[in-house]
Amino acid sequence: EVQLLESGGGLVQPxxxxxxxxxASGFTLGSYAMTxxxxxxxxxxxxxxxxxxxxxxxxxxxxxxxxxxxxxxxxKNTLYLQMNNLRADDTALFYCAKPINxxxxxxxxxxxxxxxxxx
Amino acid sequence: xxxxxxSPVTLSVSPGERVTLSCRASQxxxxxxxxxxxxxxQPPRLLIYDASTRATGIPARFSGSGSGTEFTLTISSLQxxxxxxxxxxxxxxxxxxxxxxxxxxx
Numbered sequence: 001e002v003q004l005l006e007s008g009g010g011l012v013q014p015x016x017x018x019x020x021x022x023x024a025s026g027f028t029l030g031s032y033a034m035t036x037x038x039x040x041x042x043x044x045x046x047x048x049x050x051x052x053x054x055x056x057x058x059x060x061x062x063x064x065x066x067x068x069x070x071x072x073x074x075x076k077n078t079l080y081l082q083m084n085n086l087r088a089d090d091t092a093l094f095y096c097a098k099p100i101n102x103x104x105x106x107x108x109x110x111x112x113x114x115x116x117x118x119x
Numbered sequence: 120x121x122x123x124x125x126s127p128v129t130l131s132v133s134p135g136e137r138v139t140l141s142c143r144a145s146q147x148x149x150x151x152x153x154x155x156x157x158x159x160x161q162p163p164r165l166l167i168y169d170a171s172t173r174a175t176g177i178p179a180r181f182s183g184s185g186s187g188t189e190f191t192l193t194i195s196s197l198q199x200x201x202x203x204x205x206x207x208x209x210x211x212x213x214x215x216x217x218x219x220x221x222x223x224x225x
Contacts, residue, residue: 035215045155045163045206047215059213062120095162100174103210105153107174109162 002026002108004096009113016086020113022079022096030054030074033103036081038092039112048094049081050103064090086117121145121209125218132223138194140221142207147187151211154183154192157220158203166205167192197223 008020022034036048049070051058058070069082079096093114097106122145132138142152150170155163165174167183170190180195194201202225207218 044219045157045208045217047208047217050215061214100165100168105155105165105168105208105210106163107165107168109164111162 002098004098004108004110006094006096006110006113009094009115011116011118012086013119014087014117016117017082017084018086018115020081020083020094020096020115022081022110024077024079024098027098028074029072029077029079032098032101034070034072034079035097035099035106036070036079037095037097037106037109038090038115039095040092046092051079083115086115088117091115091117120214121148121212121216123207123209123216123218125205125207125221127221128219129222129224131225132197133225134197134199136197138197138201138223140192140205140223142185142190142192142218144188144190144209148209148211150186151209152183152185152190153208153210154181155206155208156201156203157206163206194223 003025005023033052035050049060051070055072067085071080093112095112098108100107124143126141152170154167157163171183182193204220204222206220
């Protein structure tokens with residue numbers, strides 16, 4: 001069964017850092033581009049970042065560029081999101097998501113990990 | 120950035136009714152458009168990709184149409200398990216963008 005499991009969320013003060021992980025199982029992570037999407041409680045979905053299968057190309061939303069870094073370790077079947085200089089408006093549930101193929105929409109999502117930025 | 124606008128924001132319907140949800144893109148996304156369903160406390164589930172192709176395991180009552188800037192998700196006969204929020208998403212350009220969602224409620 002294809003599964004994604006996020007971890008690493010928590011409560012952090014403004015200006016702090018967190019590193020999210022997404023462990024993949026049931027498929028070979030290295031065969032797929034991967035994406036992080038976040039959702040503010042009670043609100044809609046916001047694309048955050050995507051990385052190609054090999055890890056050589058990454059894309060970011062303007063709201064996180066320069067503060068967040070996506071990476072992957074295909075040997076460990078794990079995707080990461082390093083988040084620095086966190087702000088209150090980064091508070092959200094962060095999902096990792098797998099596409100059908102290429103850069104297509106996402107046919108598998110994790111359950112999400114909650115990031116709360118507050119003093 | 121391509122802005123995705125969904126309408127209506129909320130749709131009140133009864134089981135068995137035919138439901139039509141709309142999604143408009145601020146510029147052409149050709150057919151690079153997907154639809155998701157999200158229920159409370161669950162991640163989104165992909166329903167439709169490439170504007171009109173049902174994802175694996177999605178019932179035939181869900182169908183998508185459109186191209187360019189205007190898209191439609193149709194549920195032919197609404198079932199009780201279909202009450203949820205529906206989002207469209209374009210994957211033509213970076214950044215990827217989602218619509219704000221349409222809530223289908225009783």
